[in-house]
Amino acid sequence: MNLHLSAQDVPRCDLCENALASSHSDFCFINLCRPCIGEHIGDEYTKHKVVPFNQRKSTVIYPMCTTHESQRCEFQCNECHIFVCSLCVSSDTHNGHTFSNLFEIYKFKKEITEKDKCELENIICPTYEAIITEIESGVAKIDGEYEHLSAAVIKCGEELRKEIEIAVEKLNGDIEEMRTKHIDVLQKHLEEIKKTRSDIQKSLETLREVTESNDVALVVEFKSRNKEFFRLPQKVEVTGPKFDPKAIDRQQLNQVIGTLLPLSPRSVEHGYTLKMPAKCLQDDPELIGAIDTGSRKLYSVTCYSDVNIWICGRYSTMKCFDNQGSLIKSVETKSGEWPCDVAVTNDGDMIYSDWATGKINMIENGQEKEIIYLEEWDPQNLCVTSSGDLLVTMSSVEEWEEGGDEEDSDEEMIQCKIVRYSLTDAKEKQTIQFDDKGNPLFSGNRYSKYICENKNYDICVADSEAGEVVVVNEAGNLRFRYRGHPSAARNQQYQPKDSSTKINTFNPIGITTDSQSQILTADCPNHLIHILDKDGHFLRLIDNCDLYSPFDLFVDKNDILHVTEYNIGKVKKVKYLE
Structure with missing residues (x-):
């Protein structure tokens, strides 16, 4: 050897x-x-x-x-x-x-490829394997189901003896044709899923090669397909035929034997769901770190990676920190006014909304460019979706009375809505403003409405003025409203001595979601964070992590919660999942 x-x-x-x-x-x-x-x-x-x-x-x-x-x-x-x-x-x-x-770009892309590899290995591949198993199981059961259906027809044929032999043969022929079509439909869907799985496996092999490679050009030029694979295929559901036997009537023999309801394949949007690793809420959430941004009136945080934590507040400078709290870079708004919000694209580019100019700008490869300009609406909060679209909350522009300010303005005339844009060409794709009865989904005021997308593609909005969390599905239809929970009394740690100033009203501001599709929202004046499940059911509060005036929230890829403290200027990190 x-x-x-x-x-x-x-x-x-x-x-x-x-x-x-x-x-x-x-x-x-x-x-x-x-x-x-x-x-x-x-x-x-x-x-x-x-x-x-x-x-x-x-x-x-x-x-x-x-x-x-x-x-x-x-x-x-x-x-x-x-x-x-x-x-x-x-x-x-x-x-x-x-x-x-180039080394910084290399490190950044290495992090992305490692994340993509983990997603393919732990989430996407297991999900597609489960889908294939489900379809194969469905195909395996078809013969038995159709045999049972055929037996029912044969039994009816025996009772009618020779008079219905021709009709029975016709029905069995129809059943056989439907069975073949049924199998063909699912087999075609199965082949499509298997092809996608093959593409995923090839992509995973490439990712493994990239993550193990120290070839800079190979790593930097790598293009991720994870966004494509995260968009699961439509689920094909086939409603099999039903046999409806009739009382014997020789004058209407065909109707007497019964009729088969036609085979009805259909595609179900989001019929499949990603098999996310299950995590449980910790009994006692713990504070594991903090970043002192050096700036008060801090109201927005977003994370792209452990070395890319963006914050902004009521000042013109937007800052990026690493995981240890070291400042990486600072960016000034073009207008010199404070931005409404910051977000990061799926490629790592920072976006901010500038209420003073009505523009949404992007920092790409170190260069700033305008991507969206609104003339009659004020851009406010931002959310980059899993598919790469941009969701923008906005309020209508109304002329204020001379000498008035925001608090004195007539807010009854103000309208609020969410608009979905394509980041590829900045074209408007969807507007979410009214429910199915034509009533506004969101309160009419100029206060920001923080927004995020859940893993099930729901759009979650914290409407502070209305005192509720509003959740709509991907099509913009209202799913539920959450208006607080009786257990959410004001955090006693910050209870003022003057009881007349007690605030127990639910006042959600920042909002985010995690890998379990749980919704977290910051109840700022009560110094609390509410955690809900994806259907709006209250799970628990975070009230023991020394959080004062929690404003904005963001859960990173490791399910670590980042919380901005408005009056203190810190971003605190909370571990709340096991």
């Missing part, structure tokens, strides 16, 4: 093919024993990188510069969108251009 090729053998040197490999050449992808290292690095190539074998693939391999052949690229030109080396940066070709550190 060739020990060098044995699957059970330890790795051996690729040069001498006998000695055990103690080192690895990261650029050449060659295993080396100690004596062969000198031979390997003794060629004319001067940039070998030999590391201990257990540290193989640890070296970041930058792409070679196409302009300066001896140089490796460590930057990306934000204007030309190409990899460049340090010589290119100082050349006239890129004069006046801005550059991004």
